[in-house]
Amino acid sequence: MSRSGVGISDEALTAYNDLKLGNKYKFVIFTLNDQKTSIIVDQTSADTDYENFLEALPENECRYAVYDFEYEIGHGxxxxxxxxxxxxxxxxxxxxxxxVFASSKDALRRSLNGVSTDIQGTDFSEVAFESVLEKVSRSAGSH
Structure with missing residues (x-):
């Protein structure tokens, strides 16, 4: 349970594990149920086009998401x-x-083992491929 009293649905954890372990999805988008008591799956996709992931994020609504980010490490x-x-x-x-999303984030984030990088996005420039690539590559060098 989070500070806001929001729980995480089994479905949300299963979808994450399907992405992480089963490579079943490229991304999972999470939202809150109508009662704002549980984090649930909004949508899943195996689409590898990053732009389609960005289009799935609503312009005026909060979401959480996990994305299996693939990138070249350079020099072949x-x-x-x-x-x-x-x-x-x-x-x-x-x-x-x-x-509500801010106060529920930690509970979800803590339950998702294996996440390497966190991105806070308030507009699309902060979640653009290049911005995320820069952050992911930086965190890759520090491990």
Missing amino acids: EGKRNKIVFYAWSPDTAPVRSKM
Whole structure:
């Protein structure tokens, strides 16, 4: 349970594990149920196009997401995958929604083992591929 009293649905944890262990999804987007008592799956996708992931984030509503971020490590060393956690809280979202999402984030984040990087997004420039790539590559060098 989070400070806001919001729990995490089994479905949300299963979807995350399907992404992490089963490579079943490229991304999972989470939201709160209508009662604001549980974090549930909003949508899952195996689509590898990052732009389609960004289009799935609503312009005026908060979401959490995990994305199996694949990138080149340069000099022909191949590709790496990092699981990235997104706290999507656009400036245009209702204040109450932003407050509930902010206070529920830690409970979800703690239950997602294996996430390498956290991204806080308030507008699309902060979640653009290049911005995330820069953060992921930086965290990769420090391990």
